Amino acid sequence: MYADDKKNFKIKDGAIILAIESSCDETAASVVRGGREILSSEIISSCSEHIKFGGVVPEIASRAHTAAISIAVENAIKNAEITLSDIDAVAVTYGAGLLGALLVGVSYAKALAYSLGVPIVPVSHIRGHLAAAYLVDKDLKPPFVSLLASGGHTAVIVVKDYDDFKILGSTLDDAVGEAFDKVARVLGLQYPGGPNIERLAREGQNVVPMPKMLKGEGGYNFSYSGLKTAVINYVHRCEQTGTKYNKADVACSFQHAATDILVEKAIEACGEYGLNTITIGGGVAANGFLRDNLSAVCKKRGIKLVLPPKILCTDNAAMIGAEGYIQYKKGNFADLSLNAKARVDLG
Ligand SMILES: Nc1ncnc2c1ncn2[C@@H]1O[C@H](COP(=O)(O)OP(=O)(O)OP(=O)(O)O)[C@@H](O)[C@H]1O
Numbered sequence: 242m243y244a245d246d247k248k249n250f251k252i253k254d255g256a257i258i259l260a261i262e263s264s265c266d267e268t269a270a271s272v273v274r275g276g277r278e279i280l281s282s283e284i285i286s287s288c289s290e291h292i293k294f295g296g297v298v299p300e301i302a303s304r305a306h307t308a309a310i311s312i313a314v315e316n317a318i319k320n321a322e323i324t325l326s327d328i329d330a331v332a333v334t335y336g337a338g339l340l341g342a343l344l345v346g347v348s349y350a351k352a353l354a355y356s357l358g359v360p361i362v363p364v365s366h367i368r369g370h371l372a373a374a375y376l377v378d379k380d381l382k383p384p385f386v387s388l389l390a391s392g393g394h395t396a397v398i399v400v401k402d403y404d405d406f407k408i409l410g411s412t413l414d415d416a417v418g419e420a421f422d423k424v425a426r427v428l429g430l431q432y433p434g435g436p437n438i439e440r441l442a443r444e445g446q447n448v449v450p451m452p453k454m455l456k457g458e459g460g461y462n463f464s465y466s467g468l469k470t471a472v473i474n475y476v477h478r479c480e481q482t483g484t485k486y487n488k489a490d491v492a493c494s495f496q497h498a499a500t501d502i503l504v505e506k507a508i509e510a511c512g513e514y515g516l517n518t519i520t521i522g523g524g525v526a527a528n529g530f531l532r533d534n535l536s537a538v539c540k541k542r543g544i545k546l547v548l549p550p551k552i553l554c555t556d557n558a559a560m561i562g563a564e565g566y567i568q569y570k571k572g573n574f575a576d577l578s579l580n581a582k583a584r585v586d587l588g
């Protein structure tokens with residue numbers, strides 16, 4: 242039985258991992274060597290199919306994954322210039338995400354690993370976002386501060402070791418990406434909201450008053466629900482009273498408030514924990530304003546910043562290969578009973 246064999250796999254340095262990601266609307270496959278070197282990274286997005294619904298429709302996403310997964314994996318293998326026999330392990334996102342979507346990737350990974358006689362490495366999508374930094378800076382080693390800013394998560398984390406995290410604080414309600422998406426909707430912008438807010442914000446100024454964002458010293462939790470509600474109320478009030486308002490100013494002011502606090506808390510964490518490196522991951526880390534602001538502040542303070550390219554911030558499979566290698570080296574293998582999970586703890 243495969244399940245009984247799972248502890249007998251030989252663990253190799255520099256293993257070649259085929260990674261699969263299907264937690265939301267991107268069907269992604271990647272080949273990563275030794276957790277640090279991307280040999281290929283394929284992403285097939287069903288985003289355009291969801292735009293008219295204003296958000297990801299789980300059933301449509303699952304069907305799109307089913308149609309795309311073989312193509313993504315075949316392209317990843319072809320573009321990495323390897324053959325199936327070169328693959329040492331198959332890593333797959335098992336959570337967090339949409340269950341039906343995750344199940345497509347998990348089922349595919351189980352079948353592929355079984356047929357190749359290699360281990361299945363279950364990977365947390367959130368850990369994957371954090372591990373993207375290892376693909377960028379080959380010498381990056383813990384400890385460092387990591388800022389997680391995605392569609393479902395917002396947190397400041399001390400990465401004590403590759404597999405040892407201290408979560409200093411996280412969101413008490415909405416995630417930062419979720420707030421971007423909800424504010425975009427109220428401004429009449431299409432899904433996905435983040436990039437559209439960023440585009441509009443470039444034409445605006447930071448002049449619309451926004452509520453304070455839990456700025457107290459030493460607390461690392463976030464609350465985006467109040468900020469989102471303040472924007473919604475502002476827009477509705479203007480519309481009800483027939484007051485003209487500038488959407489670009491609203492987008493710009495919101496973007497400032499939503500991202501300034503992330504920069505401030507990451508810097509504060511470096512000071513408190515005596516660390517000199519910050520990494521960032523998750524879809525909101527693709528935001529140009531946040532990237533520029535964080536880069537400038539880090540430069541001023543002599544803090545090293547590891548900033549993955551935008552394509553490694555939003556969902557991709559290379560980051561799953563990076564985290565997959567960490568788990569592979571620990572021998573953290575799943576058997577064929579591996580199931581998808583909608584929620585996965587951060588730590
Ligand atoms: N340029 C940008 N500016 C701001 N937000 C952005 C930008 N690009 C993407 N986002 C936001 O990032 C989020 C998507 O990121 P990501 O793919 O990491 O989220 P997710 O996978 O749905 O959630 P999670 O990773 O927490 O499970 C969306 O909320 C999107 O609006």
Ligand SMILES: [Mg+2]
Nearest residue numbers: 391524555556
């Ligand atoms: Mg994500």
